[in-house]
Amino acid sequence: MNPPMKIRLVPPAERYRESFLRGLREFQHEGLPWWFGGGLETAEQDFAAFVAKKLADSNRRDESFVPKTHLWAVTEEQFVGRLSIHHELNDALRVVGGHIGYDTVPSFRGRGVATEMLRQALPVARALGLTEALLTCDDTNPASIRVIERNGGSLRETKTIDPDKPPKRYYWITLS
Ligand SMILES: CC(C)(COP(=O)(O)OP(=O)(O)OC[C@H]1O[C@@H](n2cnc3c(N)ncnc32)[C@H](O)[C@@H]1OP(=O)(O)O)[C@@H](O)C(=O)NCCC(=O)NCCS
Numbered sequence: 001m002n003p004p005m006k007i008r009l010v011p012p013a014e015r016y017r018e019s020f021l022r023g024l025r026e027f028q029h030e031g032l033p034w035w036f037g038g039g040l041e042t043a044e045q046d047f048a049a050f051v052a053k054k055l056a057d058s059n060r061r062d063e064s065f066v067p068k069t070h071l072w073a074v075t076e077e078q079f080v081g082r083l084s085i086h087h088e089l090n091d092a093l094r095v096v097g098g099h100i101g102y103d104t105v106p107s108f109r110g111r112g113v114a115t116e117m118l119r120q121a122l123p124v125a126r127a128l129g130l131t132e133a134l135l136t137c138d139d140t141n142p143a144s145i146r147v148i149e150r151n152g153g154s155l156r157e158t159k160t161i162d163p164d165k166p167p168k169r170y171y172w173i174t175l176s
Contacts, residue, residue, distance in 0.1 A: 004112035007080060009071040009120045012054040016072060017047045019079040023105035030106055058087075066090050069128065073104075073117045080108040083117045085125050089134060095161060096168065098134035099125065102147075114147045122151065126175040133173045140166040148173070 010016075024040055043050040054070045061067055066088050073081035083102040086093055093099070100121060104113040125133050137144040139158055153171035160167045 002111045005075050005080065005108065005116075007073040007075045007113055007116050007120075009083065009117060009124070010074055012051045012070050012072055014048055014051050015077070016074060016079045019074075019077075020072070021047075023079050023081075026106045027103065064090070064092065066093070069124065071117075071121060071124070073113055075108075080105050081113045081117055083121050085121060085128060085130075085133075087128050087130075094134070096136055098136040098170075099130060100133050100135055109143070114143070115150050118147055118151045122173065122175055131175055133175060135171045135173065137169050137171070138166040139169050145169065 021040070021044060024043065028040060057065075057068045057070060059067060066086050068087065069085045071083045071085070072079050073083065081102060081104040083100065086097070086099050089099065100118065102114050102117050102121075104117075122133070135148050135153055137148060148171045151173060153173050156170045156172055158167050158169050
């Protein structure tokens with residue numbers, strides 16, 4: 001077992017370009033990221049624009065999009081994970097996605113990154129005005145279940161949304 005990593009949550013920034021693209025390649029290799037919203041090529045070609053778009057998401061709103069704050073986990077200035085906070089829920093997020101979602105770069109997993117990302121994100125969510133946060137996760141994702149429960153998540157319900165997919169767990173975390 002690797003020792004736990006010390007991480008900081010930071011806003012997306014151009015200086016993480018190399019390690020972010022490396023992490024993205026790892027995510028793509030395993031089929032993620034559904035959250036990326038654009039190809040690796042786009043980020044490679046114009047990382048500044050990519051970062052600007054991520055930052056602008058916190059003020060973007062349309063029929064299917066609610067404002068969203070992106071945060072990156074870095075250790076020694078290297079990107080090791082990402083987390084995002086939806087400032088509010090819409091009908092789709094109430095079913096899948098919730099307020100907060102995260103992924104750890106595969107080669108940095110099992111070292112406490114996600115547990116620490118979520119711990120550091122909770123006061124940020126509070127500062128955004130949330131008093132409680134919904135987190136949804138697959139019933140078959142023990143690592144994510146552990147991350148949420150270690151951060152005070154309380155299981156409200158487990159539901160099957162799609163018979164071909166694992167049931168979803170719905171956790172709420174009270175923000176103080
Ligand atoms: C879920 C995920 C974010 C966890 O990231 P991580 O940085 O490895 O998490 P941590 O190191 O903080 O580990 C959290 C806990 O899960 C446990 N864990 C890790 N992998 C596990 C596994 N495959 N099976 C069971 N437990 C596991 C760890 O031991 C740790 O428990 P502990 O606190 O008792 O030691 C990561 O696996 C990931 O990015 N998965 C793909 C995307 C995803 O599922 N995102 C979440 C969607 S809800």
